[in-house]
Amino acid sequence: MDQPTETLTNAQGRDENHAAELSVILPTFNEAANVPLVLDLLRKTLVGVRWEAIIVDDNSPDGTTDVGRAIAATDAQVRVIRRIGRRGLSGACIEGMLASSAPYVAVMDADLQHDETLLPKMLAELRTGDYDLAVASRKVEGGAVGEGLSKVRAWGSNIANGLAQKLLNVSLTDPMSGFFMVRREKAEELAPKLSAQGFKILLDLVSSAGGTLRIKELPFTFKERLHGESKLDTLVTLDYFGLLMAKYFGNVVSVRFLMFGLVGASGLFVHLLALKLFLDMAGLEFNLAQTGASFVAMTSNFFLNNQLTYRDRRLTGLKVLIGLLTFYAVCSVGVLANVGVANLIYSDPTYWWFAGAAGAIMGAVWNYAASSALTWRKS
Structure with missing residues (x-):
């Protein structure tokens, strides 16, 4: 007589015979101290749920990947994806969602600022079949920013929310939220439309869906980070506006190109300022002043692009x-076109600004193509 099949369990005594119903995606960069804590919280919160955690780490120098793998070695509910040569919150979230086979996937920060006790409530809403997406909102009744954001960041978040709602017709009260749960089939369907760059995966997801997602918003309070530093810096503002513009124009151009364009716009200001200084204060003749201003702007653009546009390919050290x-070197042709066009236009000193701007714009297209292919080429 056949013996009954013995149920396999992992070190925590959880049933391993059934696939996970929920995958919790944890995008990480330098979160070694927080990963064990957030996993402990998930174990306490998701009792009775077949779940897994997928840690997607951007090759953190603090050993986040090693910490996650050490836990995964004894806990089959934890998986780790280490990304080499790729960086960015949105890209990590997309890879994590596509690595899941669970019917539901949740995205939350690993820095303990998101309230993990909301996960069962999100899951319950999606299980009803009435919704495709459950979002943790700081803006609905009962939600709050709490101590997790400074006054300046809270003010900036409100402005960003307003722009997203007006420009993209997004009905979410908190489109800047990074804490949500979605049906995996919907994430799979929308994945080809999503940008791997940037930080606002929820906004990208909802705007790409074009109003087809059935959404439930749940209140939550944003908590204060315990360990590590925030990944949000002032340059993320440009990144966010690039995403807004890309979505507003129907993804006709990539977010990276728009980022390059925004940096180029700042470079135009730097160029004109340097040109004015070279003409008035240094007393240089126009051709020499234009050439000098071009290299000043190129230097500014290089460092801004390295920090923002190509942050996933960011150059360090030597x-x-x-x-x-x-x-x-690769932009030298652009400089020649820049100076040549500007010199053709420049005849009246009154219109120095128009000549300088025309020359700078002429070189922009070449600069983008050459720098993408050579300076920040994919390794």
Whole structure:
């Protein structure tokens, strides 16, 4: 007589015969101290739920990947994806969602600022079949920013929310939220439309869906980070506006190109300022002043692009100097076009600004193509 099949369990005594119903995606960068804590909280919160955690780490120098793998070695509910040569919250979230086979996937920060006790409530809403997406909102009744954001960041978040709602017709009260749960089939369907760059995966997801997602918002309070530093810096503002513009124009151009364009716009200001200084204070003749201003703007653009546009391919150490020299070299043709066009236009000193701007714009297209292919080429 056949013996009954013995149920397999892992070190925590959980049933391993059934696939996970819920995958919790934890995008990480330098979260070694927080990963064990957030996993403990998930174990306490998701009792009775077949779940797994997928840690997607951007090759953190603090050993986040090693910490996650050490836990995964004794807990089959934890998986780790280590990304080499790729960085960015949105890209990590997309890879994590596509690595899941569970019917539901949740995205939450690993820094303990998101309230994990909301996960069962989100899951319950999606299980009803009435909703495709459950979002943790700080803006609905009962939600609050709490101590997790400074006054300046809270103010900026409100402005960003308003722009998203007006420009993209997004009905979410908190489109800047990074804490949500979605049916995996919907995430799979929308994945080809999503940008791997940037930080606002929820906004991208909802705007890409074009109003087809059935959404439930649940209140939550944003908590204060315990360990590590926030990944949000001032340059993320440009990144966010790039995403807004890309979505507003129907993804006709990539977010990266728009980022390059925004940096180029700042470079235009730097160029004109330097040109004015060279003409008035240094007393240089126009051709020499225009050339000098071009290199000042190129230097500014290089460092901004390295920090923002190509943050997933960011150059560090000696590669920064090599990259800068390469940037100068590949853009030399753009400089020649820049100076040539500007010189053709410049006849009346009153219109120095128009001549300078025309020359700078002429070189922009070449600069983007050459720098993408050579300076920040994919390794």
